[in-house]
Amino acid sequence: xxxxxxxxxxxxxxxxxxxxxxxxxxxxxxxxxxxxxxxxxxxxxxxxxxxxxxxxxxxxxxxxxxxxxxxxxxxxxxxxxxxxxxxxxxxxxxxxxxxxxxxxxxxxxxxxxxxxxxxxxxxxxxxxxxxxxxxxxxxxxxxxxxxxxxxxxxxxxxxxxxxxxxxxxxxxxxxxxxxxxxxxxxxxxxxxxxxxxxxxxxxxxxxxxxxxxxxxxxxxxxxxxxxxxxxxxxxxxxxxxxxxxxxxxxxxxxxxxxxxxxxxxxxxxxxxxxxxxxxxxxx
Numbered sequence: 584x585x586x587x588x589x590x591x592x593x594x595x596x597x598x599x600x601x602x603x604x605x606x607x608x609x610x611x612x613x614x615x616x617x618x619x620x621x622x623x624x625x626x627x628x629x630x631x632x633x634x635x636x637x638x639x640x641x642x643x644x645x646x647x648x649x650x651x652x653x654x655x656x657x658x659x660x661x662x663x664x665x666x667x668x669x670x671x672x673x674x675x676x677x678x679x680x681x682x683x684x685x686x687x688x689x690x691x692x693x694x695x696x697x698x699x700x701x702x703x704x705x706x707x708x709x710x711x712x713x714x715x716x717x718x719x720x721x722x723x724x725x726x727x728x729x730x731x732x733x734x735x736x737x738x739x740x741x742x743x744x745x746x747x748x749x750x751x752x753x754x755x756x757x758x759x760x761x762x763x764x765x766x767x768x769x770x771x772x773x774x775x776x777x778x779x780x781x782x783x784x785x786x787x788x789x790x791x792x793x794x795x796x797x798x799x800x801x802x803x804x805x806x807x808x809x810x811x812x813x814x815x816x817x818x819x820x821x822x823x824x825x826x827x828x829x830x831x832x833x834x835x836x837x838x839x840x841x842x843x844x845x846x847x848x849x850x851x852x853x854x855x856x857x858x859x860x861x862x863x864x865x866x
Contacts, residue, residue, distance in 0.1 A: 604630075604669065606638035608645075617801055618646055618703075620657040622717075628666035629659040631716045633676055633686070635669075636694045639720070643697035653812070654804040655701060656797065657724060658708040659717070664733070667715025670742070670855055680840035687747035691716065695753055699723040699820070702813045704804050708797045709733045709784065714772070718783075719750050722757045725816060727784040728800055730793035735778045738770035743851025743863065744842045748831055756823060758783050 604624035611617045620642050622629040646652055659665050668691075677683045698705055698720065707713075707724035714736050721727050737754070739746065746754065746767060755763045762781045766773070779787040788796040804812065831839075842848050847863045854861035 604632040604635050606635050606642060608642045616651050616653045617805060618642075618649075618652055618655045620655065621660050622658070622665050622720075623660040624669070625661070627669065628663035628712055629661070629717070630666050630669040631720075632669040633672055633690055636690045636716075639694040640697045643694075643701050646701050646703060647697070649703075652703040653809050654801050655703055655705045656708050656801060657698070657705065657720065658797075659711065661711075663711040663717075664707070664709045664713040665715075665717025665720060666712045667717060670852070673852060677843065680837075680843045683840045683843045684837075687750065691719070691747070692749045695719060695723050695749065699753070702816065703809075704812055704816060706797065706800055706804070708793075710790075710793060715739060719753055721783075722753045726786075726800060726804075728786045728788065728793070728797050729775050729778065729784045730788060730790045731775050732790050733775045733778070733784075734772050735766075735775075735783055736770070736772035737766055738772065740767065740770045741851065741861065742855055743845070743848040743861065745839070748836060748839055 604627070607621040607623060609619045609621070611619070620639070622631070622635065622639075624630050624632065624635065643655075646655055677686050704726065705724045707721040707727045709721060709727060709729040710733060711730075712734050713721055713729070714734070715738075718735055718737055737746065745751075751763070754766070758766070758781055762783075765771075773781070773783070775784065775787045778784045786796060786800075847861075847865065850861045850863060853859075
């Protein structure tokens with residue numbers, strides 16, 4: 584089955600930072616009532632820019648108000664799901680602790696919460712790299728269907744910063760404490776078999792059968808009673824609430840942004856941009 588293309592891929596516009604990167608939402612009505620969200624950042628493996636995070640939140644807020652919607656699919660355009668955040672924006676948008684807090688709590692956090700609380704079932708259709716912010720998006724989806732060639736990881740330790748509180752809670756809720764620590768501390772990239780074995784994805788499908796399986800998954804979701812699906816999703820979320828606010832005190836949350844003021848953070852970004860190996864000094 585041929586892989587469909589983003590319906591508006593020839594009409595990409597430039598975001599506020601001057602870089603190509605858009606999130607496209609397509610809605611299929613009739614009896615299906617399915618929505619598809621496309622992550623599209625040509626040349627950057629769909630790395631997520633600040634404007635893309637905001638677009639995701641906007642899309643899913645609209646979906647939350649659509650009581651006819653039966654399922655949502657989120658996927659990447661081209662050869663990746665999403666290869667993390669667009670690091671080239673960090674110097675401009677994450678240079679101070681206040682910027683870091685806003686970037687993670689108000690931008691990324693809003694997008695992840697919007698996906699998580701979408702009343703209709705959400706499927707992450709993963710093909711290719713699903714890394715960093717891309718993995719976080721997948722973690723807040725209800726089902727994750729991946730091709731064999733997909734890869735997974737959050738190697739942010741190599742860049743000199745930790746996972747933000749809400750993002751950490753989302754990842755732990757899916758793969759548990761031990762696997763989350765392995766993923767973050769080693770910074771290793773998992774192949775699709777390891778991701779399946781450790782519970783990150785529910786389905787690992789041969790590359791040439793992946794599109795058909797995504798379509799079959801959506802068909803099964805849309806065939807069920809919409810009210811029952813929404814109630815089941817709500818109940819499961821209530822029993823496994825992802826609420827970092829209840830775990831961390833205000834002082835502890837504030838300390839999460841200390842990394843911005845460390846030299847190691849500067850070393851990590853400098854090494855990334857210059858394609859060198861960082862020499863972290865714990866200062």
